[in-house]
Each structure stands twice: as C-alpha cells, then as structure tokens.
Amino acid sequence: MHLTLTPDQRMIRDEGARFLAERASSEKLRALIEAGTRWDRDLWQAIAAELGWCAIAVPEDEGGLGMGATEVLVLMELSGARLAPVPLWSTLCLATPLLLALGAGKARARLLERIVAGEAALAVALGDPGAADGGAATITARAEGEGWVLDGIAARVIDAEAADVILVPAVIDGGTALFALERDMGQEIAPLETLDATRPVARLTLDGVALPGSARLDADGLTADQMTRALDMAHLGLAAEQIGAARAVMDLTLDYIAERVQFGRTIASFQAIKHRCAALEVDMAEARALALGIAAEFDTASAEDIAGLRVLAGDLARKAAREAIQMHGGVAITWEYDPHFYFKRAQATAALLGPRDAHLERIAAALLDQGDAA
Amino acid sequence: MSDALRKEVRDWMAKHLTGRFAPLWMRAGAGEGDVMPELRKEWERELAAGRWTCLGWPEEHGGRALSVAEQVVFQEEYSRAGGPGRMGHIGEGLIGPTILDYGTDDQKARFLPPIRAGEAFWAQGYSEPSAGSDLGNIRTRARRDEATGDWLVTGQKIWTSMAHVSDWIFVLARAEPDSVGRKGLIFLMMKLDQPGIEIQPIRQIGGGAEFNSVFFDGARAEARDVLGEVGDGWKIAMALLGYERGISTLGQQMSFAQELDLIIEIARENGAAERAAIRQRIAYAWAGLRAMRSLALRVLSEDPDAEAELMRERLAYKYQWATWHRDLGALAMDVIGLDGAPIEGDPRRERLEQMFLFTPADTIYGGTNEIQLNILAEVGLGMPREPRGTLT
Structure with a gap:
C-alpha cells in the first residue's frame, strides 16, 4: 500500500488547483460576503457543469466516473484551501453517498444523473448537523392520495439556499424515509447568521408541503446503516477541507513572515517562529497521512478511524489558523487580511458532525467498553 | 507475495522463538536494550540460519x-510475534548498506558475511561529549601512522549503544587537524577489542546500561x-x-501498539477507563498511532514522482513518533496510578515503567526534537538557517 497519489490523481489535483487559483480568490469571497451573497453561483456552475467534479464518486454503471475516496479527498482539499463558497461538500460528500447507499430506484437514478451532469446542487436536511451521526430526523411525512405531505423544521441545513434539491430524511410509520425536495415546493428557507460566512446555513420549515409520489427516493426505508455509510464520506470530506485549509493558511503565513521585518531581520528567521511552523508541519504530515490511509481503504475504514481523522484534521485546521493570526500580528484581526476566514471556517467545521470530544469518546468506547482490548 | 511472506515469517517465528529462545519473547525493547546479549546473539544466528537477516541486501x-x-512485512510480523530487539540492527541496517555502497571489494568480502551470519556485531561511534546535536563538532582525532598507513585514534565517543558487547565500531573522527565542522572528517572501522580502547x-535512568562511553587512546x-x-x-x-x-x-509501531494495549487492559482493570480525561487521552493516542502507521507507509514510499511531496513528511516523521511515544509514557503512568500500588510485581507494569523512563530519550537520540524542527523549518519549509555561534 503506497498512500501516494497516482499520476491521474496528481493531474486532477494540479488542474483543480490551477482552476481554483483563478476563480476562487479571497478578494472575490470578500466581495460576495459584502454584497450579502452567500454562495458563488458562477463558480459552482463551472465546478459542477464544466469540470464535472460531482461525477467523480458516482460509479460508472450509474453514469459517473467511478473514482474513489482518494479523488474526493483531493478535490475537497482544494476547495477547502480556497474556502470555495459552493455546495460541493453537501453535494459530493453528503447527498451523493446517501443516494448511492440507498440502492436502486428510478427517482434516485434520475437525481444521480442530474448530479453527474452538474445540473443539480444538493443539500441534506439532517436532524442535527452538530451530531456525528447527523441526528434523528425532525421532519415527519404522511401519505396523502398519490403523494406525500411533509411537516416540521430542520433547524440548520448546510447549503440549503444553494441547493436545487434538498434531501429530506423524514419520520414515517415509525421508520425513516428519504424525500427529494425540489425548489419552490412551498418550503420556507430562512438564512441564518453564522460564524463562518463561507458556508451558508439556513432553517428549513415545511408546513404541510405536498410532494408528488415520485419524491420519495427509498424503496423501503432509509436505514441507520445507509446513513452511516454516507456520513463516513461526509466526515472524510470535512477532514479533507480542514487539511486543505490548514495547508493554505500555513502557506500564506510562511509567505508573510518571510517578508515581515522586525529587529532588522525577517520574523521567519526567529527560532520561536520556525519551531512553531515546523511543529504545525508535523501535525499536517500526521493528519494528511491518516486521511490518505483511510481513503485508500475507505470501504473497510472503521468508525474509530473516521473519528480519529476528524480529531486530527480539526485540531490541525484550528491550530494552523490560530498560529497564522499570531504570526501575522495585529493585521490578522482585520477584515482585510485572510486569516480570519480560515479561523472561522476551522472552528465552525470542527463543530460540524460531531464535536472533538464526541469523536474521541466514540474511539474510547470501542477501545474501553466492549469485548477485548483493541 | 506479501501474504505468503507474512505467513512464512509467522510460521518461522512460532517455530523458533521458543525453547531456549523463549525468554527473549517481547524483550530488549525501549529502555532494556542491554538484556541477555549472549542469548540474543545466538538468536541472531538462528535468524541467519533461517535467512531472516539482511533481507534488503542483494542476493x-x-x-x-x-x-x-x-x-x-517482515518487521511487522517479527514484532507481532514478540521478537526481541535486534542485536544485529546496526550491522544489518546501518553499516552494512554503507559498505555495500562505499566499501572496497575487500571490505565487502571481509565485513558483510559475518554481519549476515550474526557473527559480528557493530556499534556506532558518532556522538561525543561536545558533539551531540552539533555532530559536526567532532573532536576525536585520527592521525596517520606513516610507517603502516594505519590510523591512530584518540578521543571519546559517548552514548555508544551496546559497545560493551560488540565486536566492531565505526568512528567519525577528525583526520585534518585544523579542519572545522563537516570538513576534514574520516570514517573508520575499528576492532573494539584492542589495547587503545x-x-x-x-548507567541509565531505568537502571540498565545500554549505552557506553568509549575512550580511544592511540x-x-x-x-x-x-x-x-x-x-x-x-x-x-x-x-x-x-x-x-x-x-x-x-x-x-507494533510494540507501541502492544504498549497501548497494555495501558487499555490496565485501565479496564483498575477503573481508569471510566475517567473522562483518561478516555480521551487513550482515544487520542490511538488516533495518533493510526496516523503514525499511514505516515510511515508514506515515508517509506519508493514512488519517485512523490519525492517532492514526501520530503517534508520524511523530516516530520521522527518528531511525530518520538513525541507520540513520550506522551504515551506519561499516559501509562497516569493510568497505573499510585506508585507501588495494586499491580506490584506485574510484568506489564514493569514494561510500562521502563517505557515511561526511556521515552524521554526518544525525543533526544537520533536528532533532538529541537534539531528535527530546525531541519524541518530550514530544509522542509525553506526558512532562514540558524546562525552559527562563535563559542568553542
């Protein structure tokens, strides 16, 4: 097992990096936020329709490119590095794996076709996006005539405003079903003010929203196991974003401290600074290797593997952003410089799908509470 | 191939690490590198007879x-089977490959067969009292004896692992008297059993004595x-x-995993497993070990196209495992708890205590953590080099 990128994977990375360098600058991000726009529609068009990134993880017999977790990791590192304000994580790492986990079904297949073609951005109305398992569904559904009626509130839906289709897990007859909610079906989407302006979150309210019979995607229920499999990819995607963001904020800091002069020398020449940069690089090496190791054997990765990755990647991103601010000095707490975007993103992402202590407890329970020691 | 090899190692170890070699099981790890040297030499010969030494050398x-x-694969299965710390490591893994690349035909013919056969054991003469992290500050001198062409060595080496039970030592010495730093040095191979040595x-922190001072007087x-x-x-x-x-x-890493398993076992027995902070630390250690394995696999990659991307990781690796292991030592003792209490006489406790006492050395030998960070910053990240001081 090599854990290094193949020539094809390197090509995907290099081309993606070139593209995002042109199209996803922090100046543009700042302008979007100041204009009150919460996501970059043009960038998403290019990513989904021109570059076809949403097709990579869909198997070939479903019309996709049939690539694996490592390619997802590579792309999510890139979008994390540029803080790209597009619904890529929701579509590629959460909704797509959820549809794939669901198994056969006509409506599901049609939706996957739209994703592959770059025609649909997706979001998922998790019951609790702060919980590692996504929480229990908070929406209820009932059959009415040929169709369905949905009621309830999903308090925080990531990328809801950008989504052409929101996948809604809903409680029905004691089980859970999965519905596709297209735009303008009578739902209310209320944007929320959050810490991280680069990842829009909204409240989704469904008050007797009527959907056609074809809106139900599962055949006989959405199982916890299917949800877990989908969330594994969601966790990997978040970790990859964190690692990419850490790399980017470390690199812009290295550039800054190589120029900044105090006491007649660059501040990069101080050992206090060098050691902290190097220690961060150790954390980077550790987290990135783990991510690549897990991605290489993704189908057999354990819940503990995934949890460990979230801890290391989350710690890395937060520490990198905090150190970036410290090493930039006062300018870093201004709106004009970039580190604050990474600082907020790192903190917000760490809380997404399970806080750090919950990930650790998940590992601890496996090691300490049952059967024989690991 | 690797599955067949895995099985071959497993079977061989099960058959051979037994009988008179049974006392070596899981021994001679961190902090007790000096135990049972004679039996371990015999074990090296047993390995050699099974063709398990010098696996990477040319046929x-x-x-x-x-x-x-x-x-x-061999390393993993060897450790998993509880194979003892390798007496032949310096010969097989360090000086042997160096002789293969830089040695004369005569040197290869004389030195390599006894290393492979488990008959010659080597010590490493690099560090000196004034040349630790600053290895270039070597003061041991080598002077050519004009009559014979031999080199006469005077000075002191320190932290020389297992010199007291080795046959040969390789020595880095200053051959040009007025040279400084990395210039003017010579690499000598010397018999340890001679009058001038x-x-x-x-004696170490844990009671054992794996290291030595080696004095050279002509x-x-x-x-x-x-x-x-x-x-x-x-x-x-x-x-x-x-x-x-x-x-x-x-x-x-296999022995690290065994240590973590022991900690988990003890934590479950003595109730430490119910303390929230201990649970989190054990989980964090587990994640770090998992990452260490992936990092090692990347660092060992032979993919030439990945060299640039792996350079920083190679420089980060030693710091990562050493620091992880040091933290594991502290965790072990926090799990064991009260000194001398409930598991007195328990061999698990003894092993973990030795680990705790030795792991502070992990972040020192083979390049201190501080030196690792300097190199990673300067070579890996291209940051300015530390200025050389003027004190001697």
Whole structure:
C-alpha cells in the first residue's frame, strides 16, 4: 500500500488547483460576503457543469466516473484551501453517498444523473448537523392520495439556499424515509447568521408541503446503516477541507513572515517562529497521512478511524489558523487580511458532525467498553 | 507475495522463538536494550540460519533483495510475534548498506558475511561529549601512522549503544587537524577489542546500561579499514543515517501498539477507563498511532514522482513518533496510578515503567526534537538557517 497519489490523481489535483487559483480568490469571497451573497453561483456552475467534479464518486454503471475516496479527498482539499463558497461538500460528500447507499430506484437514478451532469446542487436536511451521526430526523411525512405531505423544521441545513434539491430524511410509520425536495415546493428557507460566512446555513420549515409520489427516493426505508455509510464520506470530506485549509493558511503565513521585518531581520528567521511552523508541519504530515490511509481503504475504514481523522484534521485546521493570526500580528484581526476566514471556517467545521470530544469518546468506547482490548 | 511472506515469517517465528529462545519473547525493547546479549546473539544466528537477516541486501551478499514493502512485512510480523530487539540492527541496517555502497571489494568480502551470519556485531561511534546535536563538532582525532598507513585514534565517543558487547565500531573522527565542522572528517572501522580502547558503561535512568562511553587512546584502525577517502567522513556518516529510512519503525509501531494495549487492559482493570480525561487521552493516542502507521507507509514510499511531496513528511516523521511515544509514557503512568500500588510485581507494569523512563530519550537520540524542527523549518519549509555561534 503506497498512500501516494497516482499520476491521474496528481493531474486532477494540479488542474483543480490551477482552476481554483483563478476563480476562487479571497478578494472575490470578500466581495460576495459584502454584497450579502452567500454562495458563488458562477463558480459552482463551472465546478459542477464544466469540470464535472460531482461525477467523480458516482460509479460508472450509474453514469459517473467511478473514482474513489482518494479523488474526493483531493478535490475537497482544494476547495477547502480556497474556502470555495459552493455546495460541493453537501453535494459530493453528503447527498451523493446517501443516494448511492440507498440502492436502486428510478427517482434516485434520475437525481444521480442530474448530479453527474452538474445540473443539480444538493443539500441534506439532517436532524442535527452538530451530531456525528447527523441526528434523528425532525421532519415527519404522511401519505396523502398519490403523494406525500411533509411537516416540521430542520433547524440548520448546510447549503440549503444553494441547493436545487434538498434531501429530506423524514419520520414515517415509525421508520425513516428519504424525500427529494425540489425548489419552490412551498418550503420556507430562512438564512441564518453564522460564524463562518463561507458556508451558508439556513432553517428549513415545511408546513404541510405536498410532494408528488415520485419524491420519495427509498424503496423501503432509509436505514441507520445507509446513513452511516454516507456520513463516513461526509466526515472524510470535512477532514479533507480542514487539511486543505490548514495547508493554505500555513502557506500564506510562511509567505508573510518571510517578508515581515522586525529587529532588522525577517520574523521567519526567529527560532520561536520556525519551531512553531515546523511543529504545525508535523501535525499536517500526521493528519494528511491518516486521511490518505483511510481513503485508500475507505470501504473497510472503521468508525474509530473516521473519528480519529476528524480529531486530527480539526485540531490541525484550528491550530494552523490560530498560529497564522499570531504570526501575522495585529493585521490578522482585520477584515482585510485572510486569516480570519480560515479561523472561522476551522472552528465552525470542527463543530460540524460531531464535536472533538464526541469523536474521541466514540474511539474510547470501542477501545474501553466492549469485548477485548483493541 | 506479501501474504505468503507474512505467513512464512509467522510460521518461522512460532517455530523458533521458543525453547531456549523463549525468554527473549517481547524483550530488549525501549529502555532494556542491554538484556541477555549472549542469548540474543545466538538468536541472531538462528535468524541467519533461517535467512531472516539482511533481507534488503542483494542476493550476492547473502540477502534476499526484498523490497521496502516486503521488509516492512517482515518487521511487522517479527514484532507481532514478540521478537526481541535486534542485536544485529546496526550491522544489518546501518553499516552494512554503507559498505555495500562505499566499501572496497575487500571490505565487502571481509565485513558483510559475518554481519549476515550474526557473527559480528557493530556499534556506532558518532556522538561525543561536545558533539551531540552539533555532530559536526567532532573532536576525536585520527592521525596517520606513516610507517603502516594505519590510523591512530584518540578521543571519546559517548552514548555508544551496546559497545560493551560488540565486536566492531565505526568512528567519525577528525583526520585534518585544523579542519572545522563537516570538513576534514574520516570514517573508520575499528576492532573494539584492542589495547587503545576502553569501554565504560553508562548507567541509565531505568537502571540498565545500554549505552557506553568509549575512550580511544592511540587505538588503531587499519589502513584498509577506512571507508571512502579522507575528508569523506561527513558524507558517509550522513549516507549511513539515510539507509534505514524508518523500515524498522514499522516493527517499532507494533510494540507501541502492544504498549497501548497494555495501558487499555490496565485501565479496564483498575477503573481508569471510566475517567473522562483518561478516555480521551487513550482515544487520542490511538488516533495518533493510526496516523503514525499511514505516515510511515508514506515515508517509506519508493514512488519517485512523490519525492517532492514526501520530503517534508520524511523530516516530520521522527518528531511525530518520538513525541507520540513520550506522551504515551506519561499516559501509562497516569493510568497505573499510585506508585507501588495494586499491580506490584506485574510484568506489564514493569514494561510500562521502563517505557515511561526511556521515552524521554526518544525525543533526544537520533536528532533532538529541537534539531528535527530546525531541519524541518530550514530544509522542509525553506526558512532562514540558524546562525552559527562563535563559542568553542
């Protein structure tokens, strides 16, 4: 097992990096936020329709490119590095794996076709996006005539405003079903003010929203196991974003401290600074290797593997952003410089799908509470 | 291939690490590298008879020319089977490959077969009292004896692992009297059993004595036992450090995993497993070990296209595992709890205590954490170099 990128994977990375360098600058991000726009529609068009990134993880017999977790990791590192304000994580790492986990079904297949073609951005109305398992569904559904009626509130839906289709897990007859909610079906989407302006979150309210019979995607229920499999990819995607963001904020800091002069020398020449940069690089090496190791054997990765990755990647991103601010000095707490975007993103992402202590407890329970020691 | 090899190692270990070798099971790890040297030498010969020494060497020199990945398989299975710390490591993993690359045909013919056979054991003469992290500050002198062409060595080496039970030592010495730093050094191979050499064991923090001071007073290195040319010493010394590339650390990780298992076992027995902070630390250690394995696999990659991307990781690796292991030592003791209490006489406790006492050395030997960070910053991240001071 090599854990290094193949020539094809390197090509995907290099081309993606070139593209995002042109199209996803922090100046543009700042302008979007100041204009009150919460996501970059043009960038998403290019990513989904021109570059076809949403097709990579869909198997070939479903019309996709049939690539694996490592390619997802590579792309999510890139979008994390540029803080790209597009619904890529929701579509590629959460909704797509959820549809794939669901198994056969006509409506599901049609939706996957739209994703592959770059025609649909997706979001998922998790019951609790702060919980590692996504929480229990908070929406209820009932059959009415040929169709369905949905009621309830999903308090925080990531990328809801950008989504052409929101996948809604809903409680029905004691089980859970999965519905596709297209735009303008009578739902209310209320944007929320959050810490991280680069990842829009909204409240989704469904008050007797009527959907056609074809809106139900599962055949006989959405199982916890299917949800877990989908969330594994969601966790990997978040970790990859964190690692990419850490790399980017470390690199812009290295550039800054190589120029900044105090006491007649660059501040990069101080050992206090060098050691902290190097220690961060150790954390980077550790987290990135783990991510690549897990991605290489993704189908057999354990819940503990995934949890460990979230801890290391989350710690890395937060520490990198905090150190970036410290090493930039006062300018870093201004709106004009970039580190604050990474600082907020790192903190917000760490809380997404399970806080750090919950990930650790998940590992601890496996090691300490049952059967024989690991 | 690797599955067949895995099984072959497993079967062989099960059959051979038994009987008179049974006392070696899981021994001679961190902090007790000096235990049972004679039996371990016999064990090296047992390994040699099974063709399990020098696996990466070319076949013409008695190796099996195994790839790095295959050597990793051996290391993992060897450690998993409880194989003892390898007495032959310095010969097989360090000086042997260096002789293969830099040695004369005569040197290869004389030195390699006894290393492969488990008949000659080597010590490493690099560090000196004034040349630790600053290895270039070597003061041991080598003077040519004009009559014979031999080199006469005077000075002191320190932290010389297992010198007291070794046959040969390779020595980095200053051959050009007025040279400083990395210039003017010579790489010599010397018999330890000779009049000009005195070996003094250094008693360690854990009670054992794996290290020694080695004093040289006109000790002789034969003319034919210079590796490379005069002035090549630094280059060869650094090349030697590069061969190992962490292959043995995959085996080391198996013993780390065993240590973590012991900690978990004890925590479950004594109730520490119910304390929230201990649970989190154990989980964090587990995640770090998992990452360490992936990092080692990346560091050991032979993919030439990945060299640039792996350079920083290679420089980060030693700091990562050493720091992880040091933290594990502290965790072990926090789990064990009260000194001398409930599990007195328990061999698990003894092993973990030795680990706790030795792991502070992990972040010192082979390049201190501070030096690792300097190199990573300067070479890996291109940051400015530390200025050289003027004190002598």
